[in-house]
Amino acid sequence: MTIFFYGVNDPYYCFSNFSPYGFRLNDKWWPTNEHFFQAQKFAGTFYAEEIRLAKTPKQAANMGRDRNLPLRPDWDISRNEVMHLGVYQKFKHNSEIREVLLSTGNQLIVENAPSDYYWGCGADGSGANHLGRILMEVRTQLRKEALKKN
Ligand SMILES: Nc1nc(O)c(N)c(N[C@@H]2O[C@H](COP(=O)(O)O)[C@@H](O)[C@H]2O)n1
Numbered sequence: 372m373t374i375f376f377y378g379v380n381d382p383y384y385c386f387s388n389f390s391p392y393g394f395r396l397n398d399k400w401w402p403t404n405e406h407f408f409q410a411q412k413f414a415g416t417f418y419a420e421e422i423r424l425a426k427t428p429k430q431a432a433n434m435g436r437d438r439n440l441p442l443r444p445d446w447d448i449s450r451n452e453v454m455h456l457g458v459y460q461k462f463k464h465n466s467e468i469r470e471v472l473l474s475t476g477n478q479l480i481v482e483n484a485p486s487d488y489y490w491g492c493g494a495d496g497s498g499a500n501h502l503g504r505i506l507m508e509v510r511t512q513l514r515k516e517a518l519k520k521n
Contacts, residue, residue: 374475375483377491385468386480386506388457389428394464396456403428404457409435411453412442451501454490458502458509472510473517480506 376383401407405428425431484491488498
């Protein structure tokens with residue numbers, strides 16, 4: 372079965388970057404992965420810190436999508452790596468949702484974002500679903516780590 376997630380009422384909303392599962396990375400607290408991801412577009416600038424301190428993930432997303440300031444030049448080639456790092460940290464630091472992710476076995480995970488054909492599957496399902504793919508990669512990674520521990 373395919374697992375779709377997107378809205379706050381979806382059973383697997385915890386897979387969304389907007390869900391309230393923060394983590395500490397590089398001596399900083401990131402309230403959600405959306406804060407982390409959006410801030411990395413401007414890494415090393417004052418604006419990245421402003422995004423980190425945004426009151427909500429939606430606000431962080433709006434700030435990160437504002438094109439009045441230039442994106443870091445390598446963003447297009449770095450963004451999947453950045454997303455992977457944030458998703459990994461989120462599930463590494465939050466055991467309750469790590470268990471949820473691991474409990475999905477080998478099921479396909481899809482971000483059902485109607486207007487996002489890159490991170491999600493888009494309105495017609497043809498999107499690249501990079502966020503779903505990264506969640507599945509992180510699931511494999513965490514499963515391997517759990518096996519090593521036991
Ligand atoms: N909630 C929500 N609304 C949208 O309009 C979206 N596009 C998404 N997808 C998420 O957007 C984040 C990255 O977007 P940008 O690369 O900054 O456009 C990421 O969290 C996607 O999962 N979600």
